[in-house]
Amino acid sequence: MIQLDDISWRFVKVWKRNLVTFQKIWKVNFITPLLEPLLFIAAFGLGFAGLVGAVRYAGAEFSYTAFIAPALIATAVMNNAFFETTYASFVRMYYQKTFDGMLATPLSIEEIIIAEIVWSATKAAAAAGIMLGVLSAFGYVQYPSGLLVVPLALLGGAAFGAIGLFFTGVIPTIEMFNLPIFLFVTPMFLFSGTFFPVSNLPTWAKPLALAFPLYHLVELARLACLGRCETVPWLSVVYLVVFAALFSALALLCMRRRLIK
Amino acid sequence: MQPIIEVQHLFKKYQDVTAVDGVSFTVGRGEFFGLLGPNGAGKTTTIRMLYAFSPPTRGVIRIFGMDIARDWRRIKARIGVCQQDNTLDPDLTVEQNLIVFAGYFSIPSKEAKARAWELLEFFALSGRRGAKVMDLSGGMIRRLILARSLINRPELLILDEPTTGLDPQSRHQVWDRLEKLKASGLSVVLTTHYMEEASRLCDRLVIVDHGKLLVEGSPEELILKHAGRSVIEIGGPDQALRDYLKAHAVPHDDLGRRIILYTPDGNELSHAVRDNFCHQQCTFRTGTLEDVFLRLTGRELRE
Numbered sequence: 001m002i003q004l005d006d007i008s009w010r011f012v013k014v015w016k017r018n019l020v021t022f023q024k025i026w027k028v029n030f031i032t033p034l035l036e037p038l039l040f041i042a043a044f045g046l047g048f049a050g051l052v053g054a055v056r057y058a059g060a061e062f063s064y065t066a067f068i069a070p071a072l073i074a075t076a077v078m079n080n081a082f083f084e085t086t087y088a089s090f091v092r093m094y095y096q097k098t099f100d101g102m103l104a105t106p107l108s109i110e111e112i113i114i115a116e117i118v119w120s121a122t123k124a125a126a127a128a129g130i131m132l133g134v135l136s137a138f139g140y141v142q143y144p145s146g147l148l149v150v151p152l153a154l155l156g157g158a159a160f161g162a163i164g165l166f167f168t169g170v171i172p173t174i175e176m177f178n179l180p181i182f183l184f185v186t187p188m189f190l191f192s193g194t195f196f197p198v199s200n201l202p203t204w205a206k207p208l209a210l211a212f213p214l215y216h217l218v219e220l221a222r223l224a225c226l227g228r229c230e231t232v233p234w235l236s237v238v239y240l241v242v243f244a245a246l247f248s249a250l251a252l253l254c255m256r257r258r259l260i261k
Numbered sequence: 262m263q264p265i266i267e268v269q270h271l272f273k274k275y276q277d278v279t280a281v282d283g284v285s286f287t288v289g290r291g292e293f294f295g296l297l298g299p300n301g302a303g304k305t306t307t308i309r310m311l312y313a314f315s316p317p318t319r320g321v322i323r324i325f326g327m328d329i330a331r332d333w334r335r336i337k338a339r340i341g342v343c344q345q346d347n348t349l350d351p352d353l354t355v356e357q358n359l360i361v362f363a364g365y366f367s368i369p370s371k372e373a374k375a376r377a378w379e380l381l382e383f384f385a386l387s388g389r390r391g392a393k394v395m396d397l398s399g400g401m402i403r404r405l406i407l408a409r410s411l412i413n414r415p416e417l418l419i420l421d422e423p424t425t426g427l428d429p430q431s432r433h434q435v436w437d438r439l440e441k442l443k444a445s446g447l448s449v450v451l452t453t454h455y456m457e458e459a460s461r462l463c464d465r466l467v468i469v470d471h472g473k474l475l476v477e478g479s480p481e482e483l484i485l486k487h488a489g490r491s492v493i494e495i496g497g498p499d500q501a502l503r504d505y506l507k508a509h510a511v512p513h514d515d516l517g518r519r520i521i522l523y524t525p526d527g528n529e530l531s532h533a534v535r536d537n538f539c540h541q542q543c544t545f546r547t548g549t550l551e552d553v554f555l556r557l558t559g560r561e562l563r564e
Contacts, residue, residue, distance in 0.1 A: 013364040020361060021352040101348030103314055105365035105413075106337045261275075261315055 006108035014102065014115030015122070022123065033080075033127035037072050037134045041065055057197045058228040069140035070221035071194040073131045073149055074156065077124040078214050081157040082185060084120035085164030085251075086177050093168065099259055109259060113252045117161040117244075124157030125150050141225045148224040156217040159240050162247035163213075169254025188214040199230055213243050263326055265290045265417055265448045266311065271320035273306050273472075280306040282472030283320075288450060293443050295459045295466030296452045299558050303472040304452040305345060308421050311450065312342045324417065338366060341415035343406050345422045349394045355405060356381065356390045359412055366413040373412070380408040384438060400431030407438065418442065420451045424458060436461060456550040470558045480550050487556055488548035489523035493534055496542030505538070514556065523548065 022029055049064040057067060092098040102112055132149050135141055141149075167180045191201070192214035198206060209215045216236035223229040229236075266288040273281040281303045288294040298304050309315040310322060313333040322329040324336045350358050356377055363373030381387045384404040389397065397405065403423060410418060423439075424432045432455075439462055443449060453459055459466055460480040467477045476483060484490070489512070495502065498520040506513055511530060512523045524531045535543070 010365070010367065013367070016364060017350070017353075017361050020357065021350075024352065096351055097344075097346050097348040098350060100314075100344060100346065101350075101362075102365060104312055104337070104342035104344060104348075104410075105362070106334045106367075107365050108334070261309075 003108070003110060007110045007114065008108075010107055011111035011115040011118065014107065014112055015119050018115070018119040019122075029123075029126075030130060033076060033130040034134060036076060037069070037131045040068070040072050041135075041138065044068055055197065057199075057222075058230050060226075060228055062226060065138070066140050066226065067222075068195060069135045069138070070149075070225040071192075071218045073128050073135070073153070073225075074192075074214060074217040074221045075189055075194060076127050076131055077153045077156045077217060078160045078185065078188065080124040080127045081120040081160035082164040084123055085116055085161045086168055086171075086180070087174065089116050089120075089165055089168045090171070090174050090177070093255075093259070094174070103259070109256050110252060113165065113255050114248070116165055117158055117248055117251065120161030120164065121154045121157030124160070125153040128153030135225075142227055145224050145227065149221055152217065152220050152224060155237070155240050155244065156213070156220075159213045159217075159244040159247070162244050162251055165251035166247050166254055169251055169258050188212045191215075193218050193230070197230065213240060216240055262290060264288060265292075265325060266294075266450070267321070267323040268307075268311075269321040271307065271310065271322065272318045273303070273310060273315065274318045279472050281310070281317075284469065284472070284474050286467055286474065286477065288448060290448055291446050293449045293451065293462050293464045295463035296450060296469065297456075297459055297466055297554060298452075298469040302470045302558075304469060305421055306472075307469070308419055308450065308452055312340060312419050313337055338413065339415060340417045340419060341410035341413060343410040343418070343420045343423050345425070347402055347406065349402065349405060349409070351394050353394065354390070355386060355392050355394065355397070358394065358405065359409055362409050363412045368413065376412055376414075377408075380411055384408045385434070398431075400427050400434065403427060403431065403435060404438075407435065411442075416448060418447055418449045420449060420453075422452055422454065424453065424455060432458070456554055460550045468554060468557055475557050476553075483553045484548045484550060488552035490548055491524055491531065492546050492548045492552060493522040493524065493531060494542075494544040494546070495520045495522070495534070495538060497540065498538070499540070502534075502538040505534075516560070521552070523552070 045065040052064045054061045055064055055067040099112055103109065129150050132141060132146060136146065167177065171177060191209050192198075192212045193209065194214070198209045198215060201209060216231060216239050219229040219231040220233060220236050223233055264287040268287070269285050271281055271284045272279070284303070284307060296304050296307060306315065310317050311324070313329050313336065316330070325339060327336055329336055350361065353361060359377035359380060360370065360373045363376065364370070368376070381390060384407060386401060386404055386408065389401065394402065394405070407423065424435050427435065436458065439449070443462070451459070451462060463480060465477070465479050466483070468475045476487065478486070496519055502520065503515070506520070506522070509530060514521045522531070522534060535545075
């Protein structure tokens with residue numbers, strides 16, 4: 001069903017279209033990643049860290065705020081990519097009929113889908129880059145390994161962008177995105193080792209966290225920023241690559257069925 | 262000369278509906294070709310297959326001599342499509358809409374800018390270059406969609422109801438531009454619900470219904486053959502008229518409170534009708550494509 005020979009570098013044109021619209025409101029687009037980590041650091045650093053004190057994680061001790069800082073970046077990657085290919089892509093597909101217009105040009109549906117996923121990853125990486133700068137100012141990031149956060153954000157962004165676009169391909173109305181957000185995004189946000197180490201979870205719950213792509217992204221971000229992680233890093237990378245590839249293929253199949261009549 | 266479009270035994274089936282049921286036609290280079298039919302007749306489905314949006318269930322489409330199933334990308338690079346829906350990008354300005362779209366055809370940005378300038382001029386949109394699409398009137402939106410469909414300098418233009426919902430001024434402006442494009446040698450396929458539009462623009466047309474092709478010809482030929490040069494509409498017909506028409510086997514449509522007669526011009530018959538049966542209301546007019554359309558596809562509502 002997926003025609004590999006219909007994929008060419010033309011997808012960059014669609015990616016560029018999204019970049020042009022992004023640039024129009026770049027100030028608004030940059031405010032969130034700039035202020036969001038400040039809000040979290042303020043809330044958890046001032047309010048919560050007093051209760052928790054130090055966190056024992058992967059054989060070392062970290063201040064609570066230093067512990068959650070990499071997870072904040074990973075979470076922002078998830079939110080940026082997932083919301084881009086769900087709500088934003090759905091609006092382009094259903095309300096603005098942007099993809100219908102593109103399909104009257106030499107673009108293939110494969111190229112449009114790939115461009116949407118790559119774009120969501122780009123947007124996520126841009127947000128991650130900004131947050132990295134803010135968190136570095138607090139001294140929460142080791143360098144040079146901290147720079148790995150940006151390519152990791154691209155990988156993680158592709159994974160979350162792909163599954164988001166898969167939901168866009170199957171969901172009947174835009175209101176129903178509440179469902180994958182409640183069942184998929186929120187549990188991941190809470191249980192992916194973001195606010196407490198997964199090693200603190202009871203044994204039966206650990207495999208669940210292991211299945212979450214956000215868990216692997218959080219761990220890899222911690223490795224980059226703090227130099228420690230609980231998972232086997234290359235396995236986490238492989239997991240994210242496979243997740244991104246699998247859901248890109250599913251997104252393509254579902255979007256094709258939805259768009260081509 | 263090789264036709265620009267060849268369609269052979271085209272079928273499109275959805276689960277339990279046959280939207281296009283064995284249609285064949287050709288369009289010559291430089292021809293303005295019309296595809297008419299009531300709602301749900303299969304026009305848009307056919308057109309979507311022509312620009313490789315939907316794959317046919319069965320049948321062959323050749324454009325510029327190439328098979329659309331295989332060479333879709335090369336074909337699409339050389340055609341312009343004006344879809345029925347507004348597919349303009351509301352996030353972009355008028356000019357950006359053209360330039361970004363040019364990117365999809367891999368037109369270099371300098372060239373794209375020059376063409377956008379030229380097309381905005383041609384469609385009287387130069388003053389709105391930096392405007393948001395959402396601030397444009399219906400007529401301007403249509404003109405911008407048309408301008409966008411010409412950005413790749415197509416050899417074939419496909420128009421799916423380009424003037425639906427426009428006021429008469431805007432419609433005439435669009436017609437004027439389309440006539441200019443036609444004069445420049447562009448080949449065009451048009452679907453429309455406006456018979457006046459089809460008569461004015463089309464060199465040749467087909468009428469389809471229930472996915473099948475009913476007739477094919479120039480607007481004049483079709484009017485002569487299926488309606489007649491002159492038409493008399495008689496309001497409040499009486500039994501005497503009905504008997505007379507029956508006795509003389511005059512082609513007519515009896516709508517109850519109105520009878521429409523299709524007569525050759527200057528016929529004795531029309532004089533007889535004029536003298537004897539025009540009691541209330543009588544309109545003498547020339548036959549139109551609308552008469553042909555309604556006679557062939559019926560007067561019942563379709564939706």
